[in-house]
Amino acid sequence: MRRQPISEQPFLSIVIPAYNEERRLPPNLKRVLEYLDTQPFEAEVIVVDDGSEDRTVQRVREVAADDPRVRIIENEHYGKAYAVRTGMLAARGEIVLFSDADLSTPIHEIERFFPYFEQNYDIVIGSREGGGPNQRVGEPFYRHLMGRVFNLLVQLLAVPGIRDTQCGFKAMRREAVHDLFPRLRIHDGSKGPVKGSMVTGFDVELLFLALQLGYKVKEVPVEWRYGRESKVNPLIDSWRLFRDVLMVRWNHLLGRYDMRPKAAASNHPPTAH
Template sequence: MKPDISIIVPAFAEEARLGESVRLISSYLEGTGTNSELIVVDDGSKDNTAQTAESAFTNFPHLDSKVIQYDTNRGKGFAVKTGLLAARADIALFSVADLSTPIEEMPKLIEPIKQAICDVSFGSRAIDRSLIGTHQPWRREQGGRVMNLIIKTMTGLPFLDTQCGFKAFNMTKFRPLLEVMTIDRFGFDVEFLFVAN
């Protein structure tokens, strides 16, 4: 049966925390009865990232899940695109492995797409910082704010936080855009918002 939602988790060298993240996502999906698939994309990790995900999946045998793995690190953008291209649902969401935005926030992104209000939705650390599950170090958070200001100025995009690793897509509309996107590493988020806009 085709899932309603595909969740993609790009992961690079995430052996230490990925098992817990997969457990939290899987528990949430099972608890809500969401017809979904969970795809972990191991972006060329040299540790046991893929094996950690596969091991965590064994605790949720009814969840449609898989690991996509390749040998060379290609960047978060490439990992996200790989997962999105493998997604079978009409709506896909990607969440970074640290779950800095709690998976319980997923309906806030999915519902506007289901209701055809928008085709892309994403979290923003600039709107309500209290919802951030895992804060970055202070310098990194401040650097992110400066970077978002620069991006907004250079591209004219109206978004407060282009780099938040919690985004959802109408795959019917977004899948063709994946073919024209060229950035695999830093800047992937900006490119996809620019192309989608």
């Protein structure tokens, strides 16, 4: 049975960037929608296709044909960072979450975030640190080591105090989305389409600007499972991440970021409805 259309402003928007995800995405979309069926609030799911070369778009359209909570945006292949940006700015929810297509962090972990929005945090990010020995499931030792070394550099150069900038599970108020994302300069699509999959440091740029502009950011431990089909290239992507962190500092040093005060945020915490 086809569902009724959702309201103009749902409580939650879930943005999922996708690149060649015809196999993993359909069952994961089903999991997301089944979770939302159990919640008291209205929500939308926005899949941003990053120029996939497989049948990702067709598969998402099939789901969207039966469920108006799902919509798809088709980009050229500009990379994950630009796909996330596109979806976040198109979202209508009071709270906007972006999540990886593989659901390495289960969608129900969003429930850990809601209390902090009620405490007037602007941005709540998932962290693969601080949750105990069983938090990171199935992760190879070398990947964990890479992550810790990278984070030490990130804390030194850009975002002190944040233990995990790269977990693909972050949420923020809609006002913060529309203030921060237009300020991003790295991977903003201005250099045209890219080749292959890309792991980038846009999360670092986003959090750096958020802290510089005075947004309240909360890091919350979440469950995370390593995906065996991970598209991370340890050497190439490690260099790209480090280069992006240096670019954030360089852009800031040269005054390339718009650092005017943030837009006025609501004094009232969002309430699920």
